[in-house]
Each structure stands twice: as C-alpha cells, then as structure tokens.
Amino acid sequence: MISLHNYLCACSSCPKIFFEQVANRIFELGLSRSFKEDIVPRNLKMEYPKTYYAKFNNESYKMLRDQYNKNKDNILDLYLLLIYGFNRILRFNSKGDFNLPVGNVDFNKNVVNALETYFKNVHLKTIHFYNFDYKEFINMLAYKENDFIYLDPPYLITFSEYNKLWNKNKEKELLDLLDVLASSRVKWAISNLVADYNKGTHNEIFDNWMKKYNIHEIKSYYISFNNNKARPTREVLVTNY
Numbered sequence: 001m002i003s004l005h006n007y008l009c010a011c012s013s014c015p016k017i018f019f020e021q022v023a024n025r026i027f028e029l030g031l032s033r034s035f036k037e038d039i040v041p042r043n044l045k046m047e048y049p050k051t052y053y054a055k056f057n058n059e060s061y062k063m064l065r066d067q068y069n070k071n072k073d074n075i076l077d078l079y080l081l082l083i084y085g086f087n088r089i090l091r092f093n094s095k096g097d098f099n100l101p102v103g104n105v106d107f108n109k110n111v112v113n114a115l116e117t118y119f120k121n122v123h124l125k126t127i128h129f130y131n132f133d134y135k136e137f138i139n140m141l142a143y144k145e146n147d148f149i150y151l152d153p154p155y156l157i158t159f160s161e162y163n164k165l166w167n168k169n170k171e172k173e174l175l176d177l178l179d180v181l182a183s184s185r186v187k188w189a190i191s192n193l194v195a196d197y198n199k200g201t202h203n204e205i206f207d208n209w210m211k212k213y214n215i216h217e218i219k220s221y222y223i224s225f226n227n228n229k230a231r232p233t234r235e236v237l238v239t240n241y
C-alpha cells in the first residue's frame with residue numbers, strides 16, 4: 001500500500017503522463033474503460049445486467065494478475081489490480097502473490113475524479129508514509145506548535161478483520177495516550193463509532209471518555225463489508241481543540 005502511495009505521489013507532478021500510461025495498459029490488456037468509452041457488448045449487459053464488468057474483464061484481469069505476480073516491481077499493474085479487483089481490496093497469499101478475483105468494477109469517472117483530487121492534494125507536499133504501531137509512531141515524533149494527529153482506530157463494536165485484534169484494553173490505552181497528548185497541547189482528532197442502534201451495541205468506554213472534548217456528529221451510514229444494508233449508527237469525530 002505504501003509503494004502505491006509513493007508511486008501516486010510521484011505521478012502527481014504529471015497526471016497527464018500517468019493517465020496516458022493507465023490508458024495504454026488498459027488498452028493493451030483489453031479491460032473495460034468507462035472513463036473513456038463503453039466497450040462492453042450490449043448482449044453481455046443484457047445477459048448479466050448486474051455483473052457484466054466482472055464477466056467482461058475476467059480473462060484480462062487474470063492475465064494482469066499473472067503478469068504482476070511474475071514482476072512485482074510494476075506498481076501501475078498493482079494499482080490496476082486494485083481498481084479492477086474484488087471490492088477494491090489488496091490481498092496477497094502466503095507466497096506474497098496477489099490473489100483477489102476480478103471485481104464487478106471498472107476504471108470509471110469516479111476513479112479519475114478521486115485520482116485528480118488526490119494528485120491536487122499531494123502535489124508539492126513532502127509526504128512520508130510509515131507502517132508502525134500507532135504508539136511507537138506517536139512517541140517517536142517531536143511535536144511542534146500546530147502539529148496535528150488524526151486517528152481512525154478499529155471500532156470496538158463492529159466486525160471486520162482488523163477489529164478482531166482490538167479490545168477494551170487497547171481502546172483504553174489509546175484514549176489514555178490521547179489524554180497525555182492533550183495535556184501536552186498536541187492537537188488531535190479521532191473518529192469512532194459510538195453506537196449501532198440496530199445491533200444494540202454501544203462503546204461505553206469511548207462515549208464516557210469523549211465528553212471532556214469537542215464532539216462533532218457525523219451524519220453517515222456505516223456500510224459493513226458483510227452487510228451492506230444501511231443502518232442507523234452514531235459516528236463521531238472528537239477533537240481536543
């Protein structure tokens with residue numbers, strides 16, 4: 001993931017070249033490209049009205065995946081696997097091979113818009129990406145006035161792979177660290193899910209703790225990986241400034 005970000009940041013100085021390289025590779029592989037043109041045959045759309053992208057791209061996608069697994073230095077190929085892959089996830093097997101099946105998705109105008117926004121945001125900035133335990137990372141930095149930390153920790157009350165390793169003790173440890181940072185006048189913001197009214201779950205630890213800071217309600221529906229029915233939840237952004 002970090003190599004993808006480094007690659008995209010480097011491309012931000014010349015998005016035109018990036019989009020040309022993307023278009024060339026997509027054409028070469030024969031993948032669909034709705035951001036430029038619609039090449040999916042009408043009969044395929046009629047036969048598979050909801051899954052025609054997956055049907056159309058399957059063979060080209062497998063070719064892309066095979067080629068990437070033989071040459072893992074090709075980051076553009078990894079980016080395309082992410083865009084055309086199942087649920088836009090990165091997943092590798094124990095041998096380190098990318099192993100997701102094709103998704104029912106496409107390089108569409110939303111992807112182009114998201115990339116253009118990304119390029120605008122990262123261009124002319126020096127950004128370093130790290131992969132550390134948050135405590136290690138936070139403690140290794142020397143804070144200056146107006147520094148800012150944003151945290152999006154695993155949610156204690158929802159299910160996902162990374163939430164499995166999160167528990168009440170870890171939640172408390174994180175909140176204690178935020179208290180210490182607040183007393184050192186470091187600015188931070190943290191997002192979390194406080195309650196899921198349909199499931200009847202409530203993150204009491206966070207709910208009690210956040211009352212001493214500024215609470216901003218987020219109007220959104222949490223879309224779960226396992227259940228994409230919209231459900232009412234209380235999601236907040238808490239800040240110490």
Ligand SMILES: C[S@@+](CC[C@H](N)C(=O)[O-])C[C@H]1O[C@@H](n2cnc3c(N)ncnc32)[C@H](O)[C@@H]1O
Nearest residue numbers: 132133134135151152153154155162163165166
């Ligand atoms: C709610 S998700 C964040 C999602 C992210 N903001 C995004 O948009 O993709 C929580 C993340 O915390 C990570 N995480 C779990 N324990 C951690 C730890 N001790 N240190 C740093 N990150 C951790 C998980 O791997 C997961 O990616």
